[in-house]
Amino acid sequence: MSRVKVTIDDVTIEVEPGTTILNAARQIGGDVVPPAMCYYSKLPGTGGKCRTCLVEVAAGSEKDPRPMPKLVASCSTQVMDGMVVKNKTSERVHDNRGGVVEFLLINHPLDCPVCDQAGECHLQDLGFEHGGAGTRYEEERRTFDPIDIGNKIKLHMNRCILCYRCVHVANQLTDKRVHGVLHRGEHAEISTYIENAIENDFSGNMIDVCPVGALTDKTFRFKSRVWFLKPMDATCECSKCSGKAVVWMFGNEIYRVTSRKDQYGEVEDVDGKTGWICNDCRFDKKDVSNWNIEGPRKIDRHSVISQGHYTSPRESAQKRIADGSK
Numbered sequence: 001m002s003r004v005k006v007t008i009d010d011v012t013i014e015v016e017p018g019t020t021i022l023n024a025a026r027q028i029g030g031d032v033v034p035p036a037m038c039y040y041s042k043l044p045g046t047g048g049k050c051r052t053c054l055v056e057v058a059a060g061s062e063k064d065p066r067p068m069p070k071l072v073a074s075c076s077t078q079v080m081d082g083m084v085v086k087n088k089t090s091e092r093v094h095d096n097r098g099g100v101v102e103f104l105l106i107n108h109p110l111d112c113p114v115c116d117q118a119g120e121c122h123l124q125d126l127g128f129e130h131g132g133a134g135t136r137y138e139e140e141r142r143t144f145d146p147i148d149i150g151n152k153i154k155l156h157m158n159r160c161i162l163c164y165r166c167v168h169v170a171n172q173l174t175d176k177r178v179h180g181v182l183h184r185g186e187h188a189e190i191s192t193y194i195e196n197a198i199e200n201d202f203s204g205n206m207i208d209v210c211p212v213g214a215l216t217d218k219t220f221r222f223k224s225r226v227w228f229l230k231p232m233d234a235t236c237e238c239s240k241c242s243g244k245a246v247v248w249m250f251g252n253e254i255y256r257v258t259s260r261k262d263q264y265g266e267v268e269d270v271d272g273k274t275g276w277i278c279n280d281c282r283f284d285k286k287d288v289s290n291w292n293i294e295g296p297r298k299i300d301r302h303s304v305i306s307q308g309h310y311t312s313p314r315e316s317a318q319k320r321i322a323d324g325s326k
């Protein structure tokens with residue numbers, strides 16, 4: 001089948017039929033890409049839960065150029081030939097995304113100052129870009145005690161936005177069917193059934209897919225703010241996974257190990273397969289001698305981690321000379 005043409009924020013691209021608006025936008029890249037809190041390209045079946053990826057369809061297709069009356073979830077709407085989409089150029093999208101963020105923050109506590117996810121939390125970024133200065137919510141927020149999911153993962157249900165990503169990790173990386181969310185609506189919560197997934201060597205990947213600080217690594221909790229650490233690409237000899245990870249260092253100490261993530265916070269492909277890492281690499285290899293350190297990891301998300309690094313005037317001048325600029 002021939003490729004279809006779609007225009008997103010005035011940029012036109014041709015993509016394979018069946019591509020979603022979100023993935024077409026990712027092929028363009030940059031700030032035309034809508035945020036995604038629940039869709040995760042490496043986990044089939046994700047998406048359609050959080051509504052942060054809403055976009056305006058100003059023309060449905062070449063054959064039927066009428067606009068779609070409601071905003072649509074770009075992660076689960078396929079492009080049509082001649083479709084015209086607005087993301088950052090739409091005021092409606094901006095307003096509605098602010099509404100979605102307000103909903104997501106109804107129960108989510110603003111405990112960023114003590115949350116391990118701070119600095120790499122997508123909800124924190126969204127709150128910064130779209131959130132209001134105050135809350136209109138007057139009812140009591142629902143609260144849960146933190147619980148242990150095995151001996152290495154802590155669940156803070158208060159922070160969970162029910163994106164279901166961890167449930168898909170549990171479903172897709174275990175050979176038993178494991179449900180993760182019990183109840184519905186106001187009572188929905190990640191259930192202790194998910195503890196069944198801890199027997200799996202890859203359960204730690206739940207931490208990497210969680211867009212907020214609901215699932216945290218107990219070997220790293222409260223050890224450091226992430227922006228004080230140096231992320232380094234590293235490899236190790238591992239028979240269970242690719243052994244390619246990012247080690248987060250403070251001086252010569254490894255404080256935590258994560259998988260390698262791309263600019264959307266998704267686990268990158270390694271040697272043609274999704275680079276999930278095993279629990280041994282993540283939780284047990286905290287000694288530099290376990291790893292072959294390849295070099296600094298570039299964190300190119302608009303995260304605080306990749307900003308505010310001090311560069312001495314001499315280094316800046318040397319860089320300018322090397323770049324040939326003044």
Ligand code: SF4
Pocket residue numbers: 159160161162163164165166167190206209210211212214215
């Ligand atoms: S614990 Fe995290 S990954 Fe799991 S549903 Fe909640 S927010 Fe999503």
Ligand code: FES
Pocket residue numbers: 035036037038039047048049050051052053054073074075076
């Ligand atoms: S990313 Fe599309 S609905 Fe969540």
